[in-house]
Amino acid sequence: MPADLSDVQTLLAVARAGGFREAGRSSGASASTMSEAVRRLEERLGVRLLHRTTRSVTPTEAGQRLIERLGPAMAEVEAALRVVDELKGRPAGTLRLNVPVSAARLVLPTILPGFLAAYPDIRVEVDAEDGFVDVLAAGSDAGIRYDERLAQDMIAIPIGPRVQRFATAASPAYLDRRGRPSHPRDLLNHDGILGRFASGALTAPWEFERDGEVVKVEPASRLIVRVGGAMDLAVDAAIGGAGVIHLFEDWLAPHFASGALEPVLTDWWQSFSGPFLYYSQRRLVPPPLRAFVDYVRALK
Incomplete structure (x- = not known):
């Protein structure tokens, strides 16, 4: 039966x-x-x-x-x-997104409030994680990832800032005590605050670039946190003087403005391409996702 x-x-x-x-x-x-x-x-x-x-x-x-x-x-x-919801005149239903924590913090806050206001019959569920997962098998409609993580057979559209940078910083008190690096290799004499992905890989070596020269360094670390939810701990530890942090510039910008963190090696900060919203080209696109794709495209 x-x-x-x-x-x-x-x-x-x-x-x-x-x-x-x-x-x-x-x-x-x-x-x-x-x-x-x-x-x-x-x-x-x-x-x-x-x-x-x-x-x-x-x-x-x-x-x-x-x-x-x-x-x-x-x-x-x-x-x-x-898809039947389209016959009701406006999209309705649930949109499920799987995104890295950085996108949940730096990208979606500037998009979701306007989208929810424009589509009152759509509910959005966001699963924020930094592991390598099959977002469709996990039950999500779409994901946000950076281009090097895009799966095959996917449609990808730009979302959020098109250029981002990694910033390097420490508290003024730490730099007064340990010295201010003038070259990336000087970081080998500093305590780095590192992250660890679910796979076990570290967020190191750190990569810097200036005038075509690329330098990779892996500072010694006495503090390693899980990439994702524990990154706020890493930032707070840097503010408290525990070491040097290397993270998204937009994540650290409020602490630069307040003076809690001091940027270092700014001439060496490396730029990279911004994230993409991606979804399967082999599946029917549900109305909530179609509405979100159209909304994101209209923001450009």
Whole structure:
């Protein structure tokens, strides 16, 4: 007997939320209703799909394989159904974006307020992370990434500033104590504040450029933070005098203005291309995403 699509959607929601109660909160259904739907699906398929304990709900091997195949397929079904919203005269529904933390902090704040005001029937959900993920398989409609991270078979449009720079800075007190570098190699005698990606790679070496000369340095570090949510800790530590930080210029600009951080090696700051909004060219574009793409393009 074919499985009910609503039961399939419930399985995906429970797996994504990590529990029946958590999934019920976001969907408006009770935990018992969600549990019954998954049990019904398991009976129809003749296999257990979720491990249930008093503390957690996790997919079995069969459940994980099913979820991996169903996620993209159900996203396509939902996108096809949402196309009907276009007949209502204005786009409606949910737009799900997967973005790096830097974009959530530096790009979207200048775009989302105006977009939400222009499209009152659209809800936006933003998942901010800096790992290398398949945003479509994760259930997002589109992602924001830099050009070197763009996946194949994707449509990419510019979003946000087209040129950005990495800035290098430290607190005035730290520089008074340790000296002000005049060349990137001088940073080898300083404490660097570094980030670590989920992959384990560090945000080093730092790269500088001036008059065609490129210099890479990897300063010693006594403080390493997780790229993403812990970057504010790195900035605060730099302000507190823990070392030199190398980060997006726009992220550090307010602290330059206040005097909490002092820029160094400004002639060597390297520029790079700004981010892109990207989405699949092989899938139906749901109305909320089409509206967002049109809105972003109109800002240029």
